[in-house]
Amino acid sequence: MxxxxxxxxxxxxxxxxxxxxxxxxxxxxxxxxRTAPSGERALQILETASMDLVxxxxxxxxxxxxxxLKKIKEKTPALPVVILTALAIWTAWSRRCGTxxxxxxxxxxxxxK
Numbered sequence: 263m264x265x266x267x268x269x270x271x272x273x274x275x276x277x278x279x280x281x282x283x284x285x286x287x288x289x290x291x292x293x294x295x296r297t298a299p300s301g302e303r304a305l306q307i308l309e310t311a312s313m314d315l316v317x318x319x320x321x322x323x324x325x326x327x328x329x330x331l332k333k334i335k336e337k338t339p340a341l342p343v344v345i346l347t348a349l350a351i352w353t354a355w356s357r358r359c360g361t362x363x364x365x366x367x368x369x370x371x372x373x374x375k
Contacts, residue, residue, distance in 0.1 A: 274300070278299065282297075284317065301324055317344045
């Protein structure tokens with residue numbers, strides 16, 4: 263007897279690696295996942311597919327995550343949207359370390375002058 267998926271999730275990111283990682287993780291957890299490489303493609307998918315959640319990157323070429331959120335809310339206000347960004351990872355890292363952005367060999371000389 264097949265079990266029904268927990269929910270249909272659309273993952274939107276211009277990074278194929280991020281889409282693949284989120285798709286694999288969510289699929290293993292029992293969700294049905296579709297991916298879109300852009301906000302524009304996500305809007306096309308949402309025209310024909312019923313989704314329970316959209317997870318999108320904040321910064322993408324073309325339509326940004328915020329612009330995508332606004333367009334989704336115009337058509338389907340009840341559809342939950344989660345916006346992710348790699349910036350949050352850097353922010354958390356800098357708060358934990360108290361040093362700001364990580365220093366690389368390229369910018370280390372500028373930070374010590």
